[in-house]
Amino acid sequence: MKRPSVPTDIEEFERALAECLTVAAQAMPDSPMLSIVLRGDDGLRTVACTHARAELLDELQEAAGRGPVLDALNTRRPVTVTDLAADSRWRRLAAESPEVRRVHCEPLESEGALLGVLTLYSCRTDALAAETLVAARVTAGHVGVLFRTALGVARMREVAAQLREALTTRAIIDQALGIVMAQRRCTAQQAFEILRHVSQDKNVKLHQIAASIIQTVSGEPPQRPRFEEPPQSTAGHRS
Structure with missing residues (x-):
């Protein structure tokens, strides 16, 4: 399947993703570390995270070519690791981060196209709270909506x-x-x-x-006409 084009104003899009993670973290009672990885032509990239450690864990998996993040990408299904240290599939990841015990990955999709993965890393030994998993699913869905909106804005700017x-x-x-x-x-x-x-x-x-x-x-180059951007409307403002 063809990968979706990334919005041209990538900084604005990534800033919105970071805000999504901040809101999601506030709704998760067990305070996991969160990250969003997007898949591009040049590989995977962590574009937003709540802790630097989460970004490092993403990078470790990409370097090793295996891990729950890559499993979620390959299967396009949520992946939950109940005890990272006891899971023989990812010994290197567990050895590099012995403090991380639980991992949950939610694929990010937009109109059937796979964008990346939202990942929760937890140092707790007990199961992730139900509210946390619900917040993860809601956030994953919101990222898809955000991507479509950002892509639409980028296309409108291109047409303009x-x-x-x-x-x-x-x-x-x-x-x-x-x-x-x-x-x-x-x-x-x-x-x-x-x-x-x-x-x-x-x-x-x-x-x-x-x-x-x-x-x-x-004797001079032609003067190019100047097109002014329309003024930004302000909600609730009346002239």
Whole structure:
């Protein structure tokens, strides 16, 4: 399955993930260490955690190529380790972190695509509280929603940037058309055909040909129109 694209404003997205973990930790009575690992083309990366130790445990598993985090990624199912020290599958992880006794991993998905894993590391020997597991499932679901929202915002910004560029190049072409019409005493359609043929003959984009015409006539590069960002609306504000 194709991996989902990461939102372009990754810092904002990761900041939101860190806030999610902070809220989730407050709802967990047994205070486990939390981390969120995202899967990318260059491997796994811990993008948010409540303790530096949790990030180190994530890195140990990736380096070893095995661990409950990788199991959750491979199976796309929650993984619970009731006693890390007694589990023969992950002796190295247990040896590196003898204080960690319980681990719980929740896969993170968005519209069927696997994003990564939310992991709870606990130093307690008793079972994780029911409230903790519920909070983990709710947080995992919220991360999926957050990802879709962030991706939608990123796509809208990309479309807006493309529109601004299209409007800019169109404005430059229109200026060049006016120059050609004046010089050749021709219609706008005829001027456009002249520019198009030059573009094809020189294998140069039409807006670049237009820009060179403007610079030749005016002695300066064409002025790009400025598009102001719309003001941010404020809830409850009335003008």
